[in-house]
Amino acid sequence: MKEALYYEYTEGRVHCHLCPHHCKIKEGQVGRCQVRKVVDNKLYSINYRKISAIHVDPIEKKPIIGWKPGSKILSIGSFGCNLYCPFCQNYHISMEKPFTYQMTSDEIVYKTLDLGLPSIAYTYNEPTIFYEMMIETAKLANEKGIKNVMVTNGFIEEEPLLNLLNYLDALNIDLKTYSDDIYKRLGGTTVNQILRTIQIASTKCHVEISLLIVPGVSDDVVEMEKLFEKLYKINKNFILHISRYYPMYKYHERPTDLEIMRAIQKKALKYFEKVNLGNVR
Ligand code: SF4
Numbered sequence: 001m002k003e004a005l006y007y008e009y010t011e012g013r014v015h016c017h018l019c020p021h022h023c024k025i026k027e028g029q030v031g032r033c034q035v036r037k038v039v040d041n042k043l044y045s046i047n048y049r050k051i052s053a054i055h056v057d058p059i060e061k062k063p064i065i066g067w068k069p070g071s072k073i074l075s076i077g078s079f080g081c082n083l084y085c086p087f088c089q090n091y092h093i094s095m096e097k098p099f100t101y102q103m104t105s106d107e108i109v110y111k112t113l114d115l116g117l118p119s120i121a122y123t124y125n126e127p128t129i130f131y132e133m134m135i136e137t138a139k140l141a142n143e144k145g146i147k148n149v150m151v152t153n154g155f156i157e158e159e160p161l162l163n164l165l166n167y168l169d170a171l172n173i174d175l176k177t178y179s180d181d182i183y184k185r186l187g188g189t190t191v192n193q194i195l196r197t198i199q200i201a202s203t204k205c206h207v208e209i210s211l212l213i214v215p216g217v218s219d220d221v222v223e224m225e226k227l228f229e230k231l232y233k234i235n236k237n238f239i240l241h242i243s244r245y246y247p248m249y250k251y252h253e254r255p256t257d258l259e260i261m262r263a264i265q266k267k268a269l270k271y272f273e274k275v276n277l278g279n280v281r
Helices: 105-114 127-143 158-165 180-185 191-202 221-234 258-269
Strands: 007-010 013-016 036-039 042-045 053-058 072-077 119-122 147-152 170-174 206-213 239-244 275-278
Touching: 013 036, 013 042, 042 127, 072 105, 105 119, 105 127, 119 127, 127 147, 127 158, 158 191, 170 191, 180 191, 191 206, 191 221, 206 221, 206 258, 221 258, 239 258, 258 275
Parallel strands: 072 119, 119 147, 147 170, 170 206, 206 239, 239 275
Antiparallel strands: 007 013, 036 042, 053 072
8 A cells, every 4th residue: 555645634534635525534444436545544545556457559449549649558557436437337447346466657667668658548447546656657657758648537636637747648538427417426526527627637738538428427419519518618629539338337228329429429520620439339
């Protein structure tokens, strides 16, 4: 375990400031993400240096298509998440405790160099909640001339985000829905919380946006257009990745109707030049 960043001890509890949940955690307990634990009045990251998956992927698989196209990227993930989407596509590492093995930041960076890869992606589960491992690796990678990419749900507080952005080069940020009520049901807070992350990140790095179109969550065409308007006001050059949902984990609705997918893509194209339709078999 590694002592966590962004916490304080007050009134008999640890108060974590890494993400907008702001958990107040008692001795021996963990935060909502299940991976930050209080021991002797200190907060520790329990997934530090614990890797659940490591692969070489095409950058387009992140998905990122407007930055270093055609390149390969070393992709690493750990376990845990600070949201609770019942349709999570990676639930076996975000909601469950997978098999992991130890890997230091040095080992990750030197593996990237050995493989001749230009960049590392922090991905698979939510990287915000393996922040300590990510920023340590990203700093070292940065020193060695390797680029850093974060694939995230955007549910992170401003101070840790700004610190991290000093070492990141590109992000894919996943927007789950247009509705605050639905965001709350998914374990988040508000749409604006994620739009704020998108706005801050896009002033410093290359940012692309992912939207998984899930029935009952993000498949209202009119509401999606309102969301596109908001994104357009932040940056009219965003690349959008609109993906089709398939039943997964605890969500058993039928796959998203293809006509709805195309209608949403059409609305997106009113605002953005590049709108990628994904997962359409
Ligand atoms: S990172 Fe984890 S412990 Fe910290 S506020 Fe978020 S959910 Fe709570």
